[in-house]
Amino acid sequence: MSSGASSARGRSWYPRWYWPSFAAPATLFLLLFFVYPFYVVLCVAFGGVTEILREPAPAWNPASWNPGILGFTLSNITHTDGLYHTAFLRTFAYVGLATLACLLIGYPFAYFLARHAGRWRGLFVALFFAPFWISYMLRMLAWISLLQDDGLVNTTLQRVGILQTPYPWLAGKPITLIIGLTYGYVPYMVLPLFATLDRIHPSLLEAGRDLGASPGRTFWRVTFPESRQGILAGLVICALPMFGDYFTQQLLANTKGTRMIGNAVVDSLTIPIFVPRGAALILVLLVLLIGPIIYYLWSTQRAAAQVGVAA
């Protein structure tokens, strides 16, 4: 096989760089829109402020980097009375709950699509994703309309007797923010779950049943373990953008009691003298998120290795 492949490569008309060159646009994109901006963030975080306009002055030369702002930011994250301490803790709580809600909503739906939707699968997918063809901002504005005092949610809950007076959903309530985050990101959970569940070969399920397992036991012993990588992918894909989300809080729960890391970053970026603080927050956030992503990569590689051993 390998010698055949080698000889095939030897006879090929294209040079060695031909196929790698296909990655050039993406590489260029990454350099221009991630690596360079990331360096700018570093230079801003370790830079200063201009004297007249009081705007950020990036320190382009690493030799002149001033770690003071990063130290200030870290101190305000780690100290319990720090500027960013509560926002960090709150963000982890909100993201955790919203991601869990995405999983609880997304998994049954993805399972239904993969196993039971049959020829209606396309229709159900289209219906589920139809609201997401509209921009995120408009969908959140729609939630404002639904949740205001005389909105559909309050009037319905009052009509059925659950509420006597309108509930102030939009007055900085964590539940509103978690609902908003869940609604905004649940498609990112469904897609990888559906892809994973759809790939589970029916023969595995049939084998479970042939061996006398009940449907529930088959699910827990076969389907669920086989979908673990999809769950993990969904959790990562949902949670990571949620950590940087600020817009949902601004629109649905704009009070200090629901402020997330993303809001702290944006608030810093809107006050020029605090832009270096915002850049430092971005760096800290990136470092924190590297942990889960490393775990995810390690987990998937271990799973792939186990499949290889089994084969």
Add this chain to the structure above:
Amino acid sequence: MVRPLHPKERPLYSRRAFLQRAAAAGIAMPSLAAILAACGSGAQSNVQGGGGGTDGGSNEFGSGGIAGAPYPLSRPNAPVTWNVDPSQVVASDAKPEQNATVKILRWPYYLAPSVIKSFEAKYKCKVEETEFSDMDKGLAKMNTGQGDFDLLVGMNVWALGRSIAAGLLRPINLDHIPNLAANCWDSFQSPFYDVGSHYSVPYSVWSTGIFWRNDKVKDNIAGMANPYDIFWTDAPVDKTHLLANAQDVLAMAMFRDGLTDVNEVDDATVTAAKEAIAEVVHATNASFDHSDYTELPKGQAYLHQSWSGNVSDAFVFLPKGDQAENLSYLWPVESGVPGNVDNDLLVLLNTGKAPVLAHLLLNHILDADNAMTNFATWTGYQMPQKTMTRDALVNAGLSPEHLANVYIVEADMDRGSRELELPAAADALWQSAYAELQAGV
């Protein structure tokens, strides 16, 4: 759903591997927008060093004012005359540029399209408009040197000195703007922040006060000895909102304590103001925003610290069946306690390619009819025009009679207190205090 692979297509990535890499790419998403935003740094690169370089006397930028920045800081009792480079002044007999495009930088919804169209028709030119969402972003856009902007609509007074010092503004030749003398209030012919109007003409005026739904907040706020007390004594929980900027919010607590000059306060006063506002935020779960003109009419807020310009047309956002009589506004100065009054500016930028037309556009905006059109049909922010009296505006049906106090009269400019540019160290202190309020610490 998934197309089967042709045997010749090498499956470089399994679905699992694809998911793995897609998720890995996701790590970039939380911060990418912020990273990209951070790329737009300005051209100015002198890093902040020591304190200001002026003693308030005279330097390369101007004379008068007080110290605290590399340029004079203007105060009503310390006016500033800005220096002018004669080579940058447009000649009095200069003709308008032909077939030119005038490029405007402005706040959102802050200049009526009909005023622009009439200018284009009159001078057979084009006008292009670019928005900025807050003054700092406007300054950043100016400082990039890109865009060839001719003028800026709505510059805050606090940004004037630094813009002149950074070399961003073009001096004005008032010979091209006769409407300033003809139509604007006398107090704006040579204001303290720009003696002689070398770089600016006035645009809008407003007061900062208390806006509330009187069908929800039953206290007689206008009858209170100190109307600000409403925020501390009986502000509705979950329905109280404050303005989203450091100076307005902290100044409110200072005004409540009777301070009339909030620009020269010490650290302890700022700290006390922060703690006082924190009380309000803690007691009412107050939020910070500038959306009073929609939030109050829609019942999302019952009590809001507000700008009069936002209040003046808020009644048009009332839902069907609701009444303008339910909305009330008070400028606390009317009750004998200090309060803020302010204005913003029209300025010319030195990057512009059509400076004569830019002058003429300023004059066009200050025309009495155009000013009324601009105010009545679009911005809702009153201009300091001699014809825009309180009676005239109410009689024209632009606001309900009981909201006539949203309109400023010229004498109010002396009765109210200004929120002006602070020395760098003080500015950092105010901003830090506000950041702590936002964070709830």
